[in-house]
Amino acid sequence: MAEKGSTTKGVRTRFAPSPTGPFQMGNARTALFNYLFTKANKGVFVLRIEDTDRERSRPEWEEDALENLRWLGLQWDEGPDREGPYGPYRQSERAAGYRKRLEELLAKDKAYRCYCAKEELEAMRQDQQSRGEAPRYTGKCRQLTKEEVERKETEGRTSIIRFLTPSRTLVFDDLIRGKISMDTGLLGDFVLAKDLESPLYNFSVVVDDFDMAITHVIRGEDHLPNTPKQILLQEALGLPPVAYAHLPLLLAEDRTKLSKRHGDNSLTRFRKEGYLPEAVINFLALLGWNPGDERDIFRLSDLLKEFSLKRVQKAGAVLNLKRLDWLNGQYIRMKSTGELAELCAPYLEQANLLEEISKGRYRVVATGKQIGEKELSSVVALYQERLKRLGEITNLADFFFQEKLSYEATLLSWKETPPAKTQQALERVGELLGGIEEKDWNKEEIAKILLPAAEEEKDRGFLLWPLRVALTGREASAGPFEVAEALGRTKTFQRIEEAKAKL
RNA sequence: GGUCCUGUCGUCUAGUGGCCUAGGACACUUGGUUCUCAUCCAAGAGAUCACGGGUUCGAAUCCCGUCAGGACCGCCA
Numbered sequence: 001m002a003e004k005g006s007t008t009k010g011v012r013t014r015f016a017p018s019p020t021g022p023f024q025m026g027n028a029r030t031a032l033f034n035y036l037f038t039k040a041n042k043g044v045f046v047l048r049i050e051d052t053d054r055e056r057s058r059p060e061w062e063e064d065a066l067e068n069l070r071w072l073g074l075q076w077d078e079g080p081d082r083e084g085p086y087g088p089y090r091q092s093e094r095a096a097g098y099r100k101r102l103e104e105l106l107a108k109d110k111a112y113r114c115y116c117a118k119e120e121l122e123a124m125r126q127d128q129q130s131r132g133e134a135p136r137y138t139g140k141c142r143q144l145t146k147e148e149v150e151r152k153e154t155e156g157r158t159s160i161i162r163f164l165t166p167s168r169t170l171v172f173d174d175l176i177r178g179k180i181s182m183d184t185g186l187l188g189d190f191v192l193a194k195d196l197e198s199p200l201y202n203f204s205v206v207v208d209d210f211d212m213a214i215t216h217v218i219r220g221e222d223h224l225p226n227t228p229k230q231i232l233l234q235e236a237l238g239l240p241p242v243a244y245a246h247l248p249l250l251l252a253e254d255r256t257k258l259s260k261r262h263g264d265n266s267l268t269r270f271r272k273e274g275y276l277p278e279a280v281i282n283f284l285a286l287l288g289w290n291p292g293d294e295r296d297i298f299r300l301s302d303l304l305k306e307f308s309l310k311r312v313q314k315a316g317a318v319l320n321l322k323r324l325d326w327l328n329g330q331y332i333r334m335k336s337t338g339e340l341a342e343l344c345a346p347y348l349e350q351a352n353l354l355e356e357i358s359k360g361r362y363r364v365v366a367t368g369k370q371i372g373e374k375e376l377s378s379v380v381a382l383y384q385e386r387l388k389r390l391g392e393i394t395n396l397a398d399f400f401f402q403e404k405l406s407y408e409a410t411l412l413s414w415k416e417t418p419p420a421k422t423q424q425a426l427e428r429v430g431e432l433l434g435g436i437e438e439k440d441w442n443k444e445e446i447a448k449i450l451l452p453a454a455e456e457e458k459d460r461g462f463l464l465w466p467l468r469v470a471l472t473g474r475e476a477s478a479g480p481f482e483v484a485e486a487l488g489r490t491k492t493f494q495r496i497e498e499a500k501a502k503l
Numbered sequence: 504g505g506u507c508c509u510g511u512c513g514u515c516u517a518g519u520g521g522c523c524u525a526g527g528a529c530a531c532u533u534g535g536u537u538c539u540c541a542u543c544c545a546a547g548a549g550a551u552c553a554c555g556g557g558u559u560c561g562a563a564u565c566c567c568g569u570c571a572g573g574a575c576c577g578c579c580a
Binding site for chain 2: 016017018020050052053055056114118121125128129130131132133134135136158160161177180181182183186187188190191193194195198200201202205220221222223224225226228246248249251253255256257283286287288290292293294295296313314315316317318319320322323324325326327329333383384385386387388396414447451454455459460461462463464465466467468469474475476477478479480481
């Protein structure tokens, strides 16, 4: 394990998720800001897995974090799957470093073993709280003599390792919040480790940040109270300080910290619903950071050029999902139809409307008909301006993939038009379209023929509405000309006939 | 309860003593665009800058106090 903490010059940051649950929006935002700061400063971005809690840590949650980070495009330079000079990158694999430092603190009497039972401690906490004091360990086992310790050990009493917290006023500088001061006497003798092999968060973080030569710690504001503890530990171990930046929290509607209680905010959920990574990045970046002017569309590459911790907000930010929807729509519209088709295909497959035969070749499940990338593109293009999430394509474009449409006959009539009149309207549309040959079957040509006829009526909807409903079976959809083009000549006539039969 | 942090439209925010009768974006309302929906365009409503006091010719911006909200107080991270 390299120890270059005090000599390394460049910026080194880490994002350190704990694999105890799905990767959340809050994790993504912290990762993003770390990434932006690091890359804006030509630094090295480290991914460290904080799995010291063996009971709760699961490999699948680690994989979930990696997968979503990759999806977002936040590539780390060193991590569990990318060995570097400071590995391994899972805390569960770094026991030697912890043991060494724990023994060192114990030997220097900067830490001590505590034999108090959990129940005892709980009672103590209750008591302190009832008297209006800050609940903290009183230091009962501090005074244990060597003999007492030996006796307890031979008795087989279990112990934990506590830090002998020095009492003083500690001041540190936060890159976002400025000077923060704290009376460390209020901290109590917090626990460093369950035993020499089982370090706890505050301790393992300090050891690893040094051993991995981390220069800047950028994390959520919820870690602000941990910072004095970690600084005290650095001092006790004789380690150099690191710079801190505490990001404002991501909040739910009720302005409390975002949590499971507020519903599923996992990245996997947003990914599955069809949010684009560039939209999520843009959304998250603007939650707590802004460029100082009125631009609001930023891709990762733009952010890299402009990001600065100086422009990071101090107050928490409520997640405004409507804004995410808007941004996602913006990015969907920026895609080429080919890209969009490729992005939508998995959703259509999942809805069992489509099967991929080979790359770019599909089979329509209901009809068995084969279609290529071009046809699929023409369908998704119909809804490019209407999609907020890719997943919505299945409900919007299903008419294209169905053999027969099911809708109420009354839907075919424009406003109060009686069925007989609607019948006539469809008749007329059929005649007009019949004049267009297969080779000329495109929306411009169709519009050229249909629009003047529709114009002759008092209301364009008289002809256009029944046609559109006949083709889509929907009250709301893309326009009739483009839908007719996408469906093709044969299918268009078939649907017009089916509509007439309904009336 | 203690400690720490925070406080500009519903939400994200611009703003670092005069350009602020506070700007933008999302959401909302209304109107316009080849039927519908959406997009797009235009307009509108929406903030006594948490409150009170002070400094100043002048304060959202500086100082003091108050209040409110949040985070944390684990042998979780």
